[in-house]
Amino acid sequence: MGASGRHARGWEGQVSSAMAENPSESPSGGITPLQQMLASGTGALFTSLFVTPLDVVKIRLQAQRTPFSKGKCFLYCNGLMDHLYVCQNGNSCAAWYKTPTRFTGTLDAFVKIIRYEGIRSLWSGLPPTLVMAVPATVIYFTSYDQLRDLLRAKMDSQGRYIPLVAGAIARLGAVTVISPLELIRTKMQSRQLSYPELRVCIQSAVAQDGWLSLWRGWGPTVLRDVPFSALYWYNYELVKDWLCNRFHLKEPTFMVSFAAGGISGMVAAVLTLPFDVVKTQRQIELGNMETLQVTASKSSTWLLMRRIRAESGTRGLFAGFLPRVIKVAPACAIMISTYEFGKTFFQKMNQEQQLSSL
Template sequence: MRIEVALYCTEDAELTPLLRLGAGACAGIIAMSATYPMDMVRGRLTVQTEDSPMRYRGMFHAASTIMKEEGPLAVYKGWLPSVIGVIPYVGLNFAVYESLKDWLIKRNMVNKPDDSAELSVLTKLGCGAVAGTVGQTVAYPLDVIRRRMQMVGWRDASSVITADGQAKTPVQYAGMVDTFRKTVQNEGFRALYKGLIPNSVKVVPSIALAFVTYEVMKDLLGVEFRISD
């Protein structure tokens, strides 16, 4: 998105943090919406166990079973919190990465006017890691809500095991707000960040590498950007 905006905007246009956030958010919403059914199926396949009354045999069997038993729109359960989460997640990733990178380049130009202001690969990786950490932390509660909403209506879902080891019927949620309320009410605010650390171990490096790959491809394609004042 940043490449397209930079190529087609006028010379006086500036890629402000707000524009970067908006461009990143729009790109993320489109990509997420197109692939969301597969994310829904992945969530169901991930949580099923050997004790599940009926097991999905694979991706296509899971998708067809979900649509047959729960309706064709069931593969989009949890889509709303995902869309809302894309704004801080993808938007902040783009905004933080580009703003931090531009700030470092400008600082290099001031401190070392005779040297190249280009950032090293390690520095860009660091910028990507910071961006991934910020976006991931802000948007993670919505990811938890999304996962829980994806389980709603699954009649063969396994029992939920509580902290005291007692099994109980899985909690049913009526929507995004209801999921937030019941999660905090039953498990406390910290429940919204369950799994944050292991998820960050996967997401933060991948975002950092994605941005560096983006920069390398940009250089190979010969695309240049003017840093706005």
């Protein structure tokens, strides 16, 4: 036993020294950026599969109360990303809000959609969700891990505020990269533009207002998403460490990551809800793309918050509290636990490859 133990420890030492000599090949606990991207992309896929039915039901319930007329738009959210969906006419949005009967509640909507339209209808919004959610999530989670590890290496510290800073910067980068894609996709939805027509539309907008016109709506999104991410990662690392200490674990398990992700997502969702209310109201008020071209700064986020508070009181800034928590908390839990599981899988795979090569 002693010889085999020394032999095993010798191999482990060789692996550790090999990884130390080649840190660029083993970032973030022994996995590469490409493996981080694969893990986060898989997490985004699983999260979207889970949350999309909830959003389809929510949109159906909203639509029967206030039917969407030509050119109207509504907000589609899968718990990870928000998407502006514009209905140009009845045919283009039939899958979303033309239902065979009225719904009396959430459970009734689930039952009737499955009975009359088939279970696949619950995922009718999945393609547009994946188009935006997967690349945004890949950029976001990979950037966070890389930034966190970089800050820890530079500061030579396990400082508790590093996740907060890394989360804020990673989200800022993801929002900045995805914002023009979101605008382009919304234009195509609103007018059914061909690619040549879309190119002409973008060129004219850039010629008139400059390249910054592609980032309209960036400000309100940053005000909501950056604080959310900072709070989320800060609380996630705290809760994860607390749970590991509580159950005497050296490494977080799938359930620890799931619980920590759900709790931190819920806290962040509640604290940033006023910004979400403002962004949602602003987007819903944009009835057509001509209105969408108005510069966001003409309607200040803070002025809109004051108006909501004056009309509906402080409670108005926390409208939609329960639906947001119900959707965001499990989405965060599924996303982070799947991501951590994927990273663990790649770490073990890399270690086995290192052992086999020695």
